[in-house]
Structure formats: structure tokens, C-alpha cells
Amino acid sequence: MKSVSNSKRVFSVAPIGVIHSPFKRMKDCPFQGARTATVGEIVLKERFLPALKDLDGVSHLYLLTFMHSANRKRLQTVTPYGPEIRGTFATRSPHRPNPIGLTVVELLKIDGCRLRVRGVDCLDGTPVIDIKPYNPYIDAFPRAVVGWYEKVKGKGERKIDRSVSKLVK
Amino acid sequence: MKSVSNSKRVFSVAPIGVIHSPFKRMKDCPFQGARTATVGEIVLKERFLPALKDLDGVSHLYLLTFMHSANRKRLQTVTPYGPEIRGTFATRSPHRPNPIGLTVVELLKIDGCRLRVRGVDCLDGTPVIDIKPYNPYIDAFPRAVVGWYEKVKGKGERKIDRSVSKLVK
Numbered sequence: 182m183k184s185v186s187n188s189k190r191v192f193s194v195a196p197i198g199v200i201h202s203p204f205k206r207m208k209d210c211p212f213q214g215a216r217t218a219t220v221g222e223i224v225l226k227e228r229f230l231p232a233l234k235d236l237d238g239v240s241h242l243y244l245l246t247f248m249h250s251a252n253r254k255r256l257q258t259v260t261p262y263g264p265e266i267r268g269t270f271a272t273r274s275p276h277r278p279n280p281i282g283l284t285v286v287e288l289l290k291i292d293g294c295r296l297r298v299r300g301v302d303c304l305d306g307t308p309v310i311d312i313k314p315y316n317p318y319i320d321a322f323p324r325a326v327v328g329w330y331e332k333v334k335g336k337g338e339r340k341i342d343r344s345v346s347k348l349v350k
Numbered sequence: 351m352k353s354v355s356n357s358k359r360v361f362s363v364a365p366i367g368v369i370h371s372p373f374k375r376m377k378d379c380p381f382q383g384a385r386t387a388t389v390g391e392i393v394l395k396e397r398f399l400p401a402l403k404d405l406d407g408v409s410h411l412y413l414l415t416f417m418h419s420a421n422r423k424r425l426q427t428v429t430p431y432g433p434e435i436r437g438t439f440a441t442r443s444p445h446r447p448n449p450i451g452l453t454v455v456e457l458l459k460i461d462g463c464r465l466r467v468r469g470v471d472c473l474d475g476t477p478v479i480d481i482k483p484y485n486p487y488i489d490a491f492p493r494a495v496v497g498w499y500e501k502v503k504g505k506g507e508r509k510i511d512r513s514v515s516k517l518v519k
Contacts, residue, residue: 187365187475187477188368188477189365190477192364192365192477193360193362193363194360194448195360196357229425229439232426232439232440232447233437234426234435234440235437235497235498236439238498239498240495240496241491256400268403268404270398270405270481270482271401271403272483273485278364278398278401279366279479279480281414281479285489285491307356310448311447314439314441315494316442316494317491317494319454321492321494322410322454322484323492325484325485327409328404328406328408329407334487
């Protein structure tokens with residue numbers, strides 16, 4: 182069956198560039214980029230310049246990164262919102278089987294292959310694997326709900342409890 | 351420099367499952383999933399069951415796929431909205447250096463490792479590489495603008511002009 186063979190293949194991703202940010206250590210990174218005003222710079226490889234045509238006029242981008250320092254075996258995790266153990270796929274934890282980071286950033290300036298963006302949450306030097314225009318007609322769902330998050334968001338963020346972390350699968 | 355070495359590394363992604371959809375050929379796929387009501391089923395590998403904890407109560411998911419049939423050398427493309435040649439990174443074309451598909455889908459039902467979702471635009475059997483909860487607090491930007499799209503969206507979609515396709519870089 183085609184679908185089975187596809188699910189057994191391993192694919193490669195090659196960085197198209199890196200992101201420069203003020204965050205030098207994992208613990209410095211904010212939990213969600215879009216809630217910060219942190220400015221960073223995406224530096225793409227020169228050969229991708231033709232792929233940036235028409236990017237002027239795009240206000241927001243999906244920034245896809247490869248979080249190369251992640252633990253890829255983590256199936257459950259503890260979030261900054263409480264001691265509960267959550268399923269990895271119900272969270273945005275960087276520690277996941279394929280640690281692809283997804284952040285919506287605001288595009289501020291294009292200078293050749295350098296893109297100045299706001300809303301960065303990545304470690305400095307994180308490999309960038311794709312950028313896509315954010316199109317509100319297909320990407321904005323203001324009434325979407327994340328059930329567990331709705332219950333805890335009022336509690337505010339706190340440091341992840343490492344003693345609980347040890348219990349996750 | 352750490353950032354340079356990161357940008358030269360190649361990373362691997364291993365499918366966590368596949369998506370089943372009614373679209374058997376590339377040309378059957380709609381241009382954007384979120385604008386369709388097409389229902390499909392994500393079938394994850396059994397070992398990822400613990401990672402699905404807390405997914406009930408999540409209304410919308412980011413579905414990340416690997417579009418394994420894509421042309422990864424394509425830096426410019428022709429969209430369904432007109433004859434103009436656009437930079438790949440300013441479009442959602444599947445043909446891009448790292449062909450990671452990103453679609454917001456509505457989660458309808460969870461049955462073990464099978465997730466019934468609405469808003470599918472993928473080819474049947476496409477490898478799924480990640481799912482993430484869509485959180486409107488960080489993901490919904492209703493006022494975002496894609497400049498070139500705003501100018502052409504009224505024209506409606508049409509078949510891609512393959513004669514123009516030949517001219518792209």
C-alpha cells in the first residue's frame with residue numbers, strides 16, 4: 182500500500198538559512214513568539230533570492246525552523262502553565278518527534294536575502310527550513326479553541342517543574 | 351560560527367503517520383484546504399498514542415505534511431490566480447526547497463490514533479510529520495495582508511498556465 186510505504190520513508194530537510202535572535206540559550210527563549218515584540222533577522226542563503234520575489238507587501242510570515250536541540254523521543258510534556266502532563270501533539274513544545282518550529286512573525290523589512298521580523302521566539306542560529314506568506318483567508322481562525330489552555334491561561338506562565346518533567350513518557 | 355554550521359546541516363524527518371483524503375491525483379487537490387469542507391482522516395502510528403493526550407478539546411490543528419512528490423528546485427512559480435511569476439516563498443506552492451505542507455484543519459473526532467478532520471487539501475497517503483494545536487492567541491492574525499493576493503483574489507482561481515510555468519526559475 183502506497184500510504185504505508187510513504188509512512189516508512191525518511192525525508193531530508195536542508196536549511197534555507199538561519200534566524201538571528203537575541204536568545205543565546207534555550208532558557209532565554211520566550212514561550213510564544215507572537216506574544217513578544219522581539220525583533221530578529223532571517224538570513225537566507227543567496228541562492229534563494231529569486232524565491233523572495235513578491236514578498237514585499239506580505240505583512241506576516243509563517244517561519245518554519247528546525248529545532249535541532251530538541252528531544253525527539255518526548256511524547257508527553259509539562260508546559261509553562263501548570264504541573265499537568267500533556268500530550269506533546271496537544272502542545273507547542275519544541276520537544277517532539279519532528280521538531281519543526283512554527284511561528285507567525287511580522288515582516289518589517291527586506292534587504293536582499295535578509296528579512297527583519299518581529300515576534301521571534303527562536304534560539305539564535307536556529308536553522309530556517311521554510312517561510313510562507315500568512316494569508317488570513319485560510320490561516321486566521323479567531324474562534325479556535327485549545328481546551329486545556331483555556332482552563333489554565335489565567336494562571337500565568339511559570340517555570341517548568343523539572344521534578345514533574347521526569348515523569349513524562 | 352555556530353549559525354553557519356547549523357545552516358549547512360541536513361536534518362531528517364520521519365513520518366508520524368499518513369493522511370487519507372479523497373484526492374488520488376495531484377490535480378484533484380484543492381488549492382487551499384481551509385476553504386474546502388473536505389473531510390479526511392489522519393492515521394498516526396500506534397506508538398504516538400500517548401502524545402495525543404489532551405487533544406480532545408482542541409478545535410483546530412496545524413497539519414504538517416511532507417509533500418514528497420514536490421519539485422524542490424523550484425524558486426519561482428505560477429499560482430492559480432494569474433499568469434504572473436511569483437517567488438516561491440511568497441506563495442503556498444507545494445513546490446519549494448523543503449516541501450512541508452501546512453494546513454489548518456478542524457478536528458472532528460478522535461478514535462485512538464485516528465483523527466477525523468475537515469479542511470483537507472492533501473493527496474491521499476501524504477506523510478504526516480507533525481500536528482500542533484492551533485491557538486488563536488498566537489496564530490490568528492485576521493488583519494494580515496498578502497499584497498499580491500489582495501490584487502488578484504477577485505479574479506477567481508483558474509488552471510495554472512503550464513506554458514508560463516516553463517519560464518520560472
